[in-house]
Amino acid sequence: MSNQSYQLKADARERVGKGSARELRRNGLIPAVIYGDKQAPISITLNTNEVTKRVHAGGFLTTIVNVDVDGKSYRVLPKDYQLDPVRDFVLHVDFLRVSGNTQVTVEIPVHFVNDEKAPGIKQGGVLNIVRHAVEVHCPADKIPEFFTVDLTGAKIGDSIHISSVTLPKDVHPVIADRDFTIATIVAPAAGVTEDEEEGTEEA
Known part of the structure; x- marks a missing residue:
């Protein structure tokens, strides 16, 4: 089976757009989104260093993550991410909500x-x-x-x-x-x- 699931802390993100994303990255955060399971998408922010370490450790796209957003937990699977082509840190992550029946x-x-x-x-x-x-x-x-x-x-x-x-x-x-x-x-x-x-x- 895949690597054991782990937890990430996140905050809800109200502002979206390139300007907001640049500001987040200057503050050591990255924008991300949780979508799927027939529910509205949720925009969040994550700690850049923590996520980048997870990506470079391997198995990132095949390991379930429990994302804690302001005290509410979401069970998700990373589906895509963007890396900075020069500095090799994560710029953005897409998470898919999953449940026991999710294929x-x-x-x-x-x-x-x-x-x-x-x-x-x-x-x-x-x-x-x-x-x-x-x-x-x-x-x-x-x-x-x-x-x-x-x-x-x-x-x-x-x-x-x-x-x-x-x-x-x-x-x-x-x-x-x-x-x-x-x-x-x-x-x-x-x-x-x-x-x-x-x-x-x-x-």
Whole structure:
């Protein structure tokens, strides 16, 4: 499952617009909005440093957040954020209200393990990652932290497809019409020598 949820303190924001946003940022705050669940959007402000640390820690868009707005708690999922292109701090965040029945679309990172047990990589082959993350539909309460791809036994020329990944219950790839490729094992630029191939067969 995804990282444990955490809490952010926020204040309601009455003024909106570029001028107001610039003033907030000068004071160490960022504008944000909570929307969805068939309710009116709520404009809020958050501490810039706290949110930026959460973003750079990883898993920001797949972790439920409890946002406390002037004493009232909202259960939300970050859906988008903007980073300052120069100073790399957060400029704005969009939060989606979620409940136990909320279905969300999120990108889940893919982790590759046991590359030392892959004959193709032992021969000098290269793991060519086609998808570093897989977009899925799933309940907001059941967002996976990551998917694991086991490379044990993978040979040069092999392709790893989504069907090779064990998905949790109620988690479904957005691409549903084909068994798409996540990674391949490709030959090294110089090719594999006959001696290496024979050594692998003998082993």
